[in-house]
Amino acid sequence: MTIALIDANAFYCSAQILFEPWLRDSAVVVASNGDGCVVSRNDPAKALGIKMGQPVFELRDLEARNQVKIFSSNYSLYQSLSNRMMAILEEHSPRISPYSIDECFSWLDGIADPEAWGRQAQAQVMRRIGLPVGVGIGPTKTLAKLANWAAKRWKAKTGCVVLLTDPSRQEKLLRYAPVGEVWGIGRRLSARLESELSIKTAWQLANADPKLLRRYFSVYVERTARELCGIPCFPFGDTGPERKQQIISSRTFGEKIY
Ligand SMILES: [Mg+2]
Numbered sequence: 001m002t003i004a005l006i007d008a009n010a011f012y013c014s015a016q017i018l019f020e021p022w023l024r025d026s027a028v029v030v031a032s033n034g035d036g037c038v039v040s041r042n043d044p045a046k047a048l049g050i051k052m053g054q055p056v057f058e059l060r061d062l063e064a065r066n067q068v069k070i071f072s073s074n075y076s077l078y079q080s081l082s083n084r085m086m087a088i089l090e091e092h093s094p095r096i097s098p099y100s101i102d103e104c105f106s107w108l109d110g111i112a113d114p115e116a117w118g119r120q121a122q123a124q125v126m127r128r129i130g131l132p133v134g135v136g137i138g139p140t141k142t143l144a145k146l147a148n149w150a151a152k153r154w155k156a157k158t159g160c161v162v163l164l165t166d167p168s169r170q171e172k173l174l175r176y177a178p179v180g181e182v183w184g185i186g187r188r189l190s191a192r193l194e195s196e197l198s199i200k201t202a203w204q205l206a207n208a209d210p211k212l213l214r215r216y217f218s219v220y221v222e223r224t225a226r227e228l229c230g231i232p233c234f235p236f237g238d239t240g241p242e243r244k245q246q247i248i249s250s251r252t253f254g255e256k257i258y
Contacts (some may be wrong), residue, residue, distance in 0.1 A: 001107070001109065001110040001116050001139050001140070001232055002107070002109065002111065002119070002137060002138075002139060002165065003106070003107055003108065003137070003139070003141055003143075003144045003197040004093075004105065004106040004108055004114065004118055004121070004135055004136065005099075005103060005104070005105055005106075005135070005136045005137075005141070005144040005145050005148045006085075006089060006103070006104050006105075006118075006121060006122075006133050006134070006135050006148075007074065007102060007103045007104075007133060007134050007135075007136075007148050007152075008085065008102035008103075008125075008130045008131050008132065008133050009042075009131075009133065009134055009152065009160070010028075010041060010043070011040060011078065011081075011101065011102035011131070011206075012030035012039060012040035012071075012073060012078055012141060013028045013029065013030055013040045013041060013042040013045070013071075014042070014075055014130075014131050014132055015071075015078050015081050015131070016028060016030060016074070016077075017042070018081075018129075018130050018131075019083055020069075023024065023069055023084075023156060024113075026044055026068075026069060027041075027042065027044040027045040027047070027050070027067060027069065028041070028042045028044070028045055028047050028064075028068070028069050028071065029041045029042075029045050029050060029059065029066040029068060029069075029070055030054075030070075030071045030072075030073050030092045031056045031069070031070055031071065031072055031073060032073060032075060035056050035070070035072055036055065037053050037055050037056060038050060038051065038053060038054045038056065038058060038059075039052070039053075039073060041249075042094055043155075045068060048062065048067065048068065051067065055129065056070060057079055066113060068131060069153050078101060078102075079101065080129065081129060082098075082101045084128070084129050085102070085125055085129060086104055088124055088125055088128055088129070088211075089104050089121060089125070092106075092107035092110055092117075092120070092124060093107065093121075094106075094107055094108070094109070094110060094111075095107040095109075095113055095236065096179045097236055097237050098221060105141060105144065105236075106121070107236060108137065114137045114163055114165070115137065115163040116135055116136070116162060118135035118161040119135075119159070119161050120164070121133075121135060122134075122159075122160065122161060129242055132160070132196075133150040133160070134148050134152045134155075134160040134161070135144050135148065135151060135160065135161045135162070136148025136149065136150065136151050136162050137161075137162065137163045137164060137165065138163075138164040138170075138230075139165060139230045139232070140163060140227040140228075140230060140231065140232045140233070140234070141183070141227065141232070141234045142182065142183045142184075142227035142228055142234070142241075142247065143161070143164050143170065143228065143230065144164070144225055145182075145183040146164065146173060146174075146177060146181070146182060146202065146228075147162040147163070147164035147173075147181070148160045148162070149177070149181050150164070150173055152207055163197060163222075163247065167230070167238060170230070172244070173202075174201065174202040174203035174206055174228060175201060175202075175203040176201070176204040178200065178201060178202070179192070179193055179194070179199055179200060179201055179202055179204065181202065182202050182205060182219060182224060182228065183224065183241060184221075184224050184241025185205070185224065185241075187222070189217070190218070193217075195204065195215055197213075197216065202228055205221075205225050205228060206225055206229050207223070207227035208225055209224055210218055210222045210226060213225055220241040221241075223241065224241050
């Protein structure tokens with residue numbers, strides 16, 4: 001099996017920048033409903049130290065000095081761009097499975113050169129709707145997700161496309177990646193994995209005893225470990241490990257906070 005995960009870079013920010021392209025190299029953030037907290041930030045905003053979930057009032061000084069542009073969220077815009085992105089990917093893939101507003105799995109069975117496919121898909125989305133996307137490709141959904149993480153981490157080196165089908169490349173990345181970066185392993189689970197089983201990296205999770213993982217944690221953690229070994233456990237159309245944890249609520253703060 002060969003699966004790609006296509007994910008827009010800083011999706012909400014990129015969507016806003018489409019209409020104000022002169023902001024492309026400036027720090028941009030998008031605030032949640034009611035302008036409570038940061039729900040999307042681009043690379044220049046990250047470089048300023050702005051965090052996801054950071055209260056917007058903390059950024060008002062930077063905004064006053066023109067160092068960051070803050071947008072209120074516009075979900076109907078994001079949804080329509082998302083629909084167009086999925087439609088483009090559907091045209092170019094044998095099968096797709098949208099995963100979130102800006103992420104989509106594509107099954108690349110029968111595609112001879114998956115990396116070239118990834119670069120073409122990226123170029124198509126850019127040309128037709130102007131959104132930058134990263135593409136991670138691997139033999140399971142979890143490895144495709146991790147490849148996508150690597151694509152974004154080393155944007156300049158990878159051109160935001162990473163093919164993770166070669167076992168020696170898989171090992172290298174798994175040894176490097178903190179376990180908390182693995183799909184479905186959030187901050188809480190990674191803290192428990194470390195304290196209870198001394199698992200700190202994706203590699204250690206992949207090589208842990210599956211029965212132990214099921215007993216101490218859940219069948220999802222066990223399946224995640226198998227997926228890291230290249231054994232598909234989250235089938236097409238299935239959501240994957242505890243999907244709810246993956247979605248960031250736009251209503252972290254219901255009201256303006258001061
Ligand atoms: Mg994204």
